[in-house]
Each structure stands twice: as structure tokens, then as C-alpha cells.
Amino acid sequence: MKNAGEVKNSRLVRSAFVFAACYIVLLVVIFLMIVINDPHGWTGYIVDHVTEILTLCVCTFLLCFIIYYYYYFEDKEFLSKVSNVVLVFSLVTVCAVASYLFGRFVGNIYARPSALLALLCVFLFNRRQAIMLNFIFSILMFVIDTYTNNFGSDGATAQVYYSLMLNFVCGTFAIFAVGKNKTRGGLLLTGCVVAIPTVVIVTLLEVTAIYSDWIEFVSCIGYSIIGCLVSAALALALMPVFEAIFNRLTVFRLRELTSTNAPLLVRLKQEAPGTFNHSLIVAQLSETCAVAIGENAELARAAAYYHDVGKLKQPDCFTENQVGYNVHDELMPELSADIIRSHAKDGYELLTAARFPKIIADVAREHHGTLPIKYFYNKAMKLSGGDVNIADYSYLGPTPQSKIAAIVMIADASEAAARALGDRSPAAVERVVRSIIEERMDLDQFAQCDITIRELTVIKQTLVEALSGVHHHRVEYPAIRFNRARQAVQDEKKE
Numbered sequence: 001m002k003n004a005g006e007v008k009n010s011r012l013v014r015s016a017f018v019f020a021a022c023y024i025v026l027l028v029v030i031f032l033m034i035v036i037n038d039p040h041g042w043t044g045y046i047v048d049h050v051t052e053i054l055t056l057c058v059c060t061f062l063l064c065f066i067i068y069y070y071y072y073f074e075d076k077e078f079l080s081k082v083s084n085v086v087l088v089f090s091l092v093t094v095c096a097v098a099s100y101l102f103g104r105f106v107g108n109i110y111a112r113p114s115a116l117l118a119l120l121c122v123f124l125f126n127r128r129q130a131i132m133l134n135f136i137f138s139i140l141m142f143v144i145d146t147y148t149n150n151f152g153s154d155g156a157t158a159q160v161y162y163s164l165m166l167n168f169v170c171g172t173f174a175i176f177a178v179g180k181n182k183t184r185g186g187l188l189l190t191g192c193v194v195a196i197p198t199v200v201i202v203t204l205l206e207v208t209a210i211y212s213d214w215i216e217f218v219s220c221i222g223y224s225i226i227g228c229l230v231s232a233a234l235a236l237a238l239m240p241v242f243e244a245i246f247n248r249l250t251v252f253r254l255r256e257l258t259s260t261n262a263p264l265l266v267r268l269k270q271e272a273p274g275t276f277n278h279s280l281i282v283a284q285l286s287e288t289c290a291v292a293i294g295e296n297a298e299l300a301r302a303a304a305y306y307h308d309v310g311k312l313k314q315p316d317c318f319t320e321n322q323v324g325y326n327v328h329d330e331l332m333p334e335l336s337a338d339i340i341r342s343h344a345k346d347g348y349e350l351l352t353a354a355r356f357p358k359i360i361a362d363v364a365r366e367h368h369g370t371l372p373i374k375y376f377y378n379k380a381m382k383l384s385g386g387d388v389n390i391a392d393y394s395y396l397g398p399t400p401q402s403k404i405a406a407i408v409m410i411a412d413a414s415e416a417a418a419r420a421l422g423d424r425s426p427a428a429v430e431r432v433v434r435s436i437i438e439e440r441m442d443l444d445q446f447a448q449c450d451i452t453i454r455e456l457t458v459i460k461q462t463l464v465e466a467l468s469g470v471h472h473h474r475v476e477y478p479a480i481r482f483n484r485a486r487q488a489v490q491d492e493k494k495e
Contacts, residue, residue: 011080016068018082022089023064027057029093030144033100037149045149056147063136063143070132087246091120092137098234099141099167102227103150109159110166110202110223113231115194118171119187120235122178123250124242130175138167162205166198170228173197182251182298184236191232195225249357254298257305257360258283264309264354274320275311278415279304285411285466286404292462293455295403303363304408306356310347310364314339333380337373337393344368344395362401367408369399369445400449409445410437410459418467430464 071079095117121130142164209217283304290300347364377393
């Protein structure tokens, strides 16, 4: 059996071979650009420019190596997954082809969607990776434009440098202009925002044309605005494709998954209404806790929505969905415990089959860790006289591997415990939540995630405040029943 280190190293070696294959595919795409530019004379161009073609291959290899080098030292976990490597090269290749096509068939370098790669990467990855990949892409397009027949000899040098400047500056502006945008409409608006600095850049690049050929200057400004809008539109169109093919989690997909019209949530609402209502409250609590410790609040909410989705397999076997009759009254505690603990694995399998992001499926499997199922363990102890193996009455795990899973674990248990409290004062809620967290710490449920004592304290305080508001006491209403006759008598007395 291979240990974890050997498995990870083998994955890194495999990703290196995939990188090499993707590099070859990228070279093929660049070669096709040369062919399309001159369908009849491309062979002569290659023969006459062997040195340039060789330089193009070497420069492209070096740029690909920089990407590999970056991920090797910054995020080996990302690099070890072949799908991530393919995604990076797919983005670079698609954006290179889009830039080539717009530059060639529109006939103006400024019409290229210069911010396309930056917009896609900032949502599919993160801001740091987007900046790095946009930088590499800008140089890649510069190399392609310099060492291929993308331009004629007249003015080619100036256009190549203009392209480099636009790709780098506009892409960087786009990354920061996106900000905390969480809607697809906001993505289109970003294209309009990026157009402002782009117009400034083009004005500076074409300042001499204002007096010599102002019509050309105005057309360049217009094309640059079109390029920005096209970047946003293409990003909006391509984002769902990359989300679906590579199962990536973006803020847009999170919003779709947390819509109450999402298919699995509709099923949960119809087939397990008690579980659905419980999940809504746990989602609210988890989101609040995530905000408090600086985690992804929308991811916490989505994970909490689906953490109990495995109960769809046997909804009537769970207390919150029962009305009067309890099926476990007729079952042996061993079978009851097996049914209860299976919902974690069932949820994981259901979400995986539905191609949910891995983090959400993992939370469904991890939110009970390896905790014992106390009720049925205690029932078995009474029936057997104390001869019971606790492992037979415990969840199968694994324990939480992320802070999000730990948050959902604590929020899930705290909500259920607070609901059962007779005294729901802040002091009583605080005792319950503290007990839940301490018990899980004693049982090493947080050993595999990097959550800290300080963060657990913040989560406890946040839950106490939230649960005191959710499960608060109401004023008892007087037992007076009004009807139309009584109201008529009251009206007559007033008159």
C-alpha cells in the first residue's frame, strides 16, 4: 500500500506529463493560426522563419514551465489534480483563440477581448492566480504575435506592443474591478467599468493619431470599448461551460445551488419538510459563523443546505419528519443506528452523483465525524446489560477536513440541542453550545482541520447570540376568540 506522500508524488508526476501534453496541444493551436493566416503559403513561411518558429516553441515552453513552477511551490494540491491542469490550459487556449479570431476577422487589435482570461480566472480560481495567469497570457500573446504571421510587416511591431499592453493592463484592471461581484449581471457591468481605463490607455497609445487621422483614432476608441464588452459577454457565456465540465465552484454557481428552486432542495422540501426547515436554520447559523471567522459565507450556507440531504433516502426514519409514529420503536437499536448514520454516506453519494462540488459533498459526509449516536447506544446498553461495542453505534466519518465542515458540525448539533431546551436564555444556550464544542474537541473531531481555539470561541459566541434570537420566547397571547357577532356588539356599544 502506498502512503499519502507517495500517492501525492505520483499525482504530481502524472500532472507533469499532462502539462507536457497540454503544451503540445497549445503549439498545435498556434500552428493552426499560422496555417489559417496564409492557407496557401504557410509552408513557405515556416521554411523561411525556422529560427522564429523555434524561438516561439521555446518561449511557449518557458511560459508553461513558469505556470507549473508557480503551482508546484504555491499549491501542490491544486497541481496534483489532472482536471485542474487541463482547466488552466483550456482557459489559456480558448482565450488565445478568441483573441486571435477577433483580431483577425474584426481587423483591429483593440477589438480583442483582452480581459477575457482575467475575468474567467478570477471567478474560477482566485485573485492571485488570476493575476499570475493574466501576466503569462499577456506575454504568450505577445510571443505569438511576434513570431507568427498574425500581422503584416506594416505597423506590426507597434500593434504587437499595443496588444501586450492591453492584455496586461486591462486584465489587471478587470481583476480588481470585479471586486465582490456575485451576480452574472454584475459581470456584464464590469465590462463597462473596464472600458473606462481601456479608453484612457488607447488614447495614450494613439495620441499622435488625433491630429493625423482622427477618424482612425475614434474607431480605435470604439473597438476598445467593444473589446471590453465582448470580454464580459464571452466570460458570461463561457463560465457555465467551465463550471459544468470541470465541476468548479463559483459565486454564481453557489447562488444557483442555494436557490430554493434547486432540484434537491425542492425534493427535500416536499419529501422531508422537517429536515428542510432544520437545514434552513443551520444554513443561517453556519453563514453567520463563517462571516465571524473570515470564511466563505456563501459556501458555508450552501454546504449547510445540503448537509442532511442523505435523509431523502428514508425521511420517515428521522425525528423531524415524523408525525406521531416513530419507526424506531419497532426496530432493534443496531438497525436504527445503522439507518441514522447511513444518511451521511447517502448524502455524499447523492451529491457526488449529481455532480455537486466536492467540498459540499464532503461536508455531507463529515458533519457528524465519528461521533457516537447516543440515543441508540444508550438503548442498546440497557437491552444488553452493557455489552456493546461503541463503534457499532458511531458515525463512519471521516472527521471534518475543513473549517466549513467543522462549522456545519457545530451549528447542526447546536441548533438541535437549543430547540430541545426548555430554558432558552443566553446562559443556558451558552452552556449547551460550549458542551457541544468541548465534547467534539475531546473526541478529536477537529484534528484533521486547521480550525483554531480562537475561532472555536468566536463560533461559540456567534451561535449563542444567533440561537438566543432564533429560539426566543414569545409573549403568551390571551385566550380570547373574536367573531363577527361579538365585533358587531362592540361596534353598537361605541355608537
